[in-house]
Amino acid sequence: MAFVDQKGQFLACIALSTVLIIDTGHAMTQIQFANPLGAKGWRVSRNPIRCGLSLTIPNFGIAYFEQYAAQPPHFIIRTWNEVQQYLPAKIIIKSPNWKPDRPAVLAGELMVKPGEFGIYLKRDASLKLLTFLSQGYEPNFSYRAETGFNTLVALSPVGFQKPYSRYQECIGSLLPFDYEQVRESVFHYKEDGSELSDKDKDQLRRIARYAEADAQINELRIIGYADANGRKGYNNAVSENRARIVEKYLLHLGVPKKILHVTWVGELYPVARNDTDVGRAANRRVVITLIKK
Known part of the structure; x- marks a missing residue:
């Protein structure tokens, strides 16, 4: 029943504070940190891109359990x-x-490391x-x-069940994609x-859902492009039409x-040569970028 391997796969950062417990039978002083009875317990924070359960x-x-979309x-x-x-x-x-x-069980060993977020457990250990908490057990982190001083940091199971249920509900409602999957799209x-295309519309629906869910999104940039297979004025008009159609669909999605910033540049800024079919196809595009604050 190990959380970590002997190589210290999971690292911890822990610090000192109060509550001294002196064992008169031993020369060792123990400092214990725990959430006292009657204090505010586990709390849930939730939105479509992040779920948190903290103490x-x-x-x-x-201490907090955390999961982001995807x-x-x-x-x-x-x-x-x-x-x-x-x-x-x-x-x-x-x-x-x-x-x-029932005696206490040693579930794993790890290394404490410097840093504000030193205790970091990955999926399986989390x-x-x-x-353990849902079954009423109390996980403790112990170190010198x-x-x-010997230091013990306890995660109280008191009042855990209801917040845990809300946390699970939140996880079930997370978006099935993350920011990196919608940050930049090219049609x-x-x-x-x-x-x-239908594929383009599916991606625009994902973009719209993410823009609504993430309060840090403050700009959605749309840039239309064309190849060089026509006159400059025509190419400008084609690139504008492409950008405007994307804009119209996003507005339709709410x-x-x-937050929409729409522009077009005609045949400027090609990503490939315009003297081949493959190159011209690459240059006929719209780029949509989600920008955070």
């Missing part, structure tokens, strides 16, 4: 204080309160943590701090043509006119 750990940082899930602890060197750490799973007779045309 604030007082005096330490924020991407695998991961787990991060964002610490408010950062370590300055690599430190060995362990993942320990404690049994639920209703199973006190899903295992979610499973740079000051010599090509037959000679003198300007009509959109994209706000204020």
Whole structure:
């Protein structure tokens, strides 16, 4: 039941804060961080491109599970204080309160590394943590701090079920594509043509959905081009018509006119030679770019 391999595939960054627990039978001091009973617990943040399930750990940082559209899930602890060197750490799973007779389980070993987002678990380890929490188990990250104190960071399972259900619902509603799949699109045309293919329309629907979902999108740029197989004025008109048809379709899909920036350049800026059929076909195009703030 390992989360990480012995090579430290998953790295952690953890820091110190408060709550000293002195074991009088040993000479070791332990610092423990946990979300106390009665404090605000797990929270869900959601939109069509990102789902988050987070827990604030007082005096330490924020732990959160996160998944973006078309991407695998991961787990991060964002610490408010950062370590300055690599430190060995362990993942320990404690049994639920209703199973006190079961001992804690060592689930994996990892390395603590410097950086604000040092604890970073990939898909499989994140899903295992979610499973443990959903069953009432308490995952803990344990390590020896740079000051010599043993440090324990706990993820409380208290009040986890309802936020977890909302988080799962959010994941089921994520867009099936991400920004990189719509960031820049290029449509090509037959000679003198300007009509959109079914494939082009499908991509425009994806572009419109993403532009609506991501509040960081502040411009959708459309540029029409032509080959050099006609007079300059004709080529300018053809490139304008291509760009305008794309604009019209996006407006039909509900994209706000204020974010559309439409232009055309005729036969300027070719991407290939205009003395071959293949080159001219490459130059007959419209380029659509989604631009973030």
